[in-house]
Amino acid sequence: MLSKRDIKLIKSLRLKKHRLTNKLFVVEGKKSISEFFQSNFSLFKLFSIDQQYFNLKSKSTQITESDLKRISFLTNPDDHLAIFRIPEKKIIDESKLLLGLDGINDPGNLGTIIRTCDWYNITDIICSNDSVDCFNPKVVQSAMGSLSRVNITYLDLKKYLSSKSFNKIGTFLNGESIFETKINFDKGILVFGNEANGISSGLENELKQKITIPRNNSKNYPESLNLSNSVGIILSQLSIKF
Amino acid sequence: MLSKRDIKLIKSLRLKKHRLTNKLFVVEGKKSISEFFQSNFSLFKLFSIDQQYFNLKSKSTQITESDLKRISFLTNPDDHLAIFRIPEKKIIDESKLLLGLDGINDPGNLGTIIRTCDWYNITDIICSNDSVDCFNPKVVQSAMGSLSRVNITYLDLKKYLSSKSFNKIGTFLNGESIFETKINFDKGILVFGNEANGISSGLENELKQKITIPRNNSKNYPESLNLSNSVGIILSQLSIKF
Numbered sequence: 001m002l003s004k005r006d007i008k009l010i011k012s013l014r015l016k017k018h019r020l021t022n023k024l025f026v027v028e029g030k031k032s033i034s035e036f037f038q039s040n041f042s043l044f045k046l047f048s049i050d051q052q053y054f055n056l057k058s059k060s061t062q063i064t065e066s067d068l069k070r071i072s073f074l075t076n077p078d079d080h081l082a083i084f085r086i087p088e089k090k091i092i093d094e095s096k097l098l099l100g101l102d103g104i105n106d107p108g109n110l111g112t113i114i115r116t117c118d119w120y121n122i123t124d125i126i127c128s129n130d131s132v133d134c135f136n137p138k139v140v141q142s143a144m145g146s147l148s149r150v151n152i153t154y155l156d157l158k159k160y161l162s163s164k165s166f167n168k169i170g171t172f173l174n175g176e177s178i179f180e181t182k183i184n185f186d187k188g189i190l191v192f193g194n195e196a197n198g199i200s201s202g203l204e205n206e207l208k209q210k211i212t213i214p215r216n217n218s219k220n221y222p223e224s225l226n227l228s229n230s231v232g233i234i235l236s237q238l239s240i241k242f
Numbered sequence: 243m244l245s246k247r248d249i250k251l252i253k254s255l256r257l258k259k260h261r262l263t264n265k266l267f268v269v270e271g272k273k274s275i276s277e278f279f280q281s282n283f284s285l286f287k288l289f290s291i292d293q294q295y296f297n298l299k300s301k302s303t304q305i306t307e308s309d310l311k312r313i314s315f316l317t318n319p320d321d322h323l324a325i326f327r328i329p330e331k332k333i334i335d336e337s338k339l340l341l342g343l344d345g346i347n348d349p350g351n352l353g354t355i356i357r358t359c360d361w362y363n364i365t366d367i368i369c370s371n372d373s374v375d376c377f378n379p380k381v382v383q384s385a386m387g388s389l390s391r392v393n394i395t396y397l398d399l400k401k402y403l404s405s406k407s408f409n410k411i412g413t414f415l416n417g418e419s420i421f422e423t424k425i426n427f428d429k430g431i432l433v434f435g436n437e438a439n440g441i442s443s444g445l446e447n448e449l450k451q452k453i454t455i456p457r458n459n460s461k462n463y464p465e466s467l468n469l470s471n472s473v474g475i476i477l478s479q480l481s482i483k484f
Contacts, residue, residue, distance in 0.1 A: 035463065108350060112468045119467055121459035146464050179482055216481040217363035221277065222388050225361055225474065226354045232471035233478040239458040240421055 002047065002067045010071045010083065016133045023086045025135035029078035030054075035145030036084055044083040047071065053080065073137040086135060090151045094166065097238075098124045100191035102157055102199050104131045104227065109195065111142025112228035118146035120235040125150055126189070128157035161189070161206040170199050170207030171234065173224060177214045178237050190234065195227050244289065244309045252313045252325065258375045265328045267377035271320035272296075277387030278326055286325040289313065295322065315379040328377060332393045336408065339480075340366045342433035344399055344441050346373045346469065351437065353384025354470035360388035362477040367392055368431070370399035403431070403448040412441050412449030413476065415466060419456045420479050432476065437469050 012018035013026050024044055027033050030053060037043070037054075046060040049068055054060065068077045092098065099122050104110050110132050117125060125134075132139065134152040143150075161168055167188025191207060193199030199207070213225060213233050225233070254260035255268050266286055269275050272295060279285070279296075288302040291310055296302065310319045334340065341364050346352050352374050359367060367376075374381065376394040385392075403410055409430025433449060435441030441449070455467060455475050467475070 112471060115464050115468055116471055118464050119457055119459065142468075144464060149461075149463065213478065214481075215361055217361065219391075221391065222357050222360050222386060226357055226384070226470065228468065229354060229358055229471055229474035232467065233474050236455065236475040236478065239456075 002061060002063050002071070006045070006047070006061070007071055010081070013083070014073065014137060016136065019086065019133070019135050024083050025086055025140065026073065026137055027082045027084055027140055028072060028074055028080070028137075030080050032140070032145040032148075033080055033082045036082070036148045039148035041087065041148055042085040044085055046080065046082045048080045050079055074141070089153065092124050092126065092151070092153055094164075095187060096124070097122060097187055098126055098189040099231070100157060100161075100189045101125060101127045101131055102191060102203055103128055103194035103197070104192070105195050106227070107132050107136045107138035108142045109226070109228045110134060110136075111139040111144075111147075113231050114139070114143040114150050114152070115146040116228065116232045116235060117150050120239050122235065123150060125152045126157065126160065127152060127154050129154050157191075158203050158206060161191075161203065164189070167209075168207050169209045169211055170204065171230060172198065172210045172212055175210030175212035178211050178234055179214065181209075181211055183209070183211065183238060190238075192227060192231055244303060244305050244313070248287070248289070248303070249313055252323070255325070256315065256379060258378065261328065261375070261377050266325050267328055267382065268315065268379055269324045269326055269382055270314060270316055270322070270379075272322050274382070274387040274390075275322055275324045278324070278390040281390035283329065283390055284327040286327055288322065288324045290322045292321055316383070331395065334366050334368065334393070334395055336406075337429060338366070339364060339429055340368055340431040341473070342399060342403075342431045343367060343369045343373055344433060344445055345370050345436035345439070346434070347437050348469070349374050349378045349380035350384045351468070351470045352376060352378075353381040353386070353389075355473050356381070356385040356392050356394070357388040358470065358474045358477060359392050362481050364477065365392055367394045368399065368402065369394060369396050371396050399433075400445050400448060403433075403445065406431070409451075410449050411451045411453055412446065413472060414440065414452045414454055417452030417454035420453050420476055421456065423451075423453055425451070425453065425480065432480075434469060434473055 013024060019025050027036055043059050046056055047063045048060055049063055049065055051060055051062045071081055099117055140147055170191045255266055261267050269278055285301050288298055289305045290302055291305055291307055293302055293304045313323055341359055382389055412433045
């Protein structure tokens with residue numbers, strides 16, 4: 001049975017400060033929850049309207065559909081809601097290409113980028129400290145299980161970049177075309193900026209190479225592409241060269 | 243001054259049935275509103291906290307910031323809210339590549355796809371009748387002005403495709419790789435399916451060529467890419483060949 005304490009805890013995990021204090025986050029739906037199990041994330045509690053499905057008696061609570069509606073962050077809840085523990089920081093694997101995000105703001109964008117990185121076998125994303133939290137329920141939802149396979153690290157991105165001598169490439173509106181530039185991408189970092197303002201001026205000097213996706217029309221519009229679309233287009237282009 | 247009638251009208255335009263009855267839709271923010279003016283959309287009414295900006299006395303109403311908060315669909319309203327008339331149906335320009343969407347559901351995805359089409363000079367999108375409405379406020383917002391330059395037509399997509407003899411290509415999880423296939427794309431239609439279910443089985447037979455974006459990892463995950471990311475990746479790849 002669902003307790004008042006459970007309800008209070010789950011609702012509190014909508015906010016970053018409570019996720020950090022409790023070191024817990026919410027995953028919904030059987031597909032995503034299964035993927036977190038497969039990636040050895042540690043389950044804290046599971047709430048299911050079909051308790052047979054995961055067959056985890058000790059940590060699982062049978063709930064009703066109306067209970068689920070009460071606790072779910074979704075408009076259309078999907079049978080199960082799990083609380084997992086936020087894992088300890090992992091070491092960044094610098095032997096492979098990294099993705100850097102400077103001040104990403106939109107949770108849907110971050111989730112989609114995590115999913116796209118998973119598709120293109122990018123296993124580490126490095127976010128500046130002012131970026132949206134990857135355990136935000138909207139990020140978890142739009143990443144669709146890929147958050148269980150992609151390691152996200154938050155740090156001082158400027159400091160990190162200036163301490164590294166590997167290939168550092170930034171995406172700008174006025175860089176060299178991705179179709180005409182030679183990009184060496186066995187390892188290094190590819191950095192994207194904030195949705196509205198791009199890469200911050202403080203970071204620009206750290207990025208040796210500037211690249212762009214050419215606009216294929218004769219107008220000055222639109223000003224830019226959606227951020228997650230830009231990541232997809234560039235990773236797709238690089239994937240041919242991997 | 244903002245009247246009760248104005249408030250009622252604006253709030254009603256959140257719903258498709260009221261947009262269709264009134265033949266009106268809402269655009270917010272000076273950048274997007276400017277782009278609709280440039281594309282000769284017909285203004286019905288404008289509500290501004292800075293009436294000097296557009297300098298349109300007869301159709302403009304000076305409002306306060308708290309008025310704007312009351313009528314805006316955004317969490318952070320942006321100075322101006324305009325009501326434009328939904329234009330009459332335009333003829334589809336079949337001399338160029340068309341984008342087809344079969345049952346697209348998510349307004350953010352449709353908005354992003356409209357913006358990406360604008361970038362790649364696709365001027366006509368054809369949606370099946372069960373697709374999300376392009377004048378939905380969330381679509382207008384994420385399209386960021388590009389809806390003023392891309393013509394969206396809703397029709398019976400199966401009937402339309404079967405009546406046409408041009409190049410008809412569908413995107414599937416098991417098609418030929420976009421990097422290894424010869425795609426003839428001066429004209430014709432490129433069709434994408436619904437976020438969860440892909441292209442409907444009724445439509446599949448109409449699509450002569452099936453293409454896919456290869457997954458660049460050795461796992462079976464993620465199952466798919468985000469829909470708008472897929473559109474961006476394929477249009478970007480085609481843009482090299484245009």
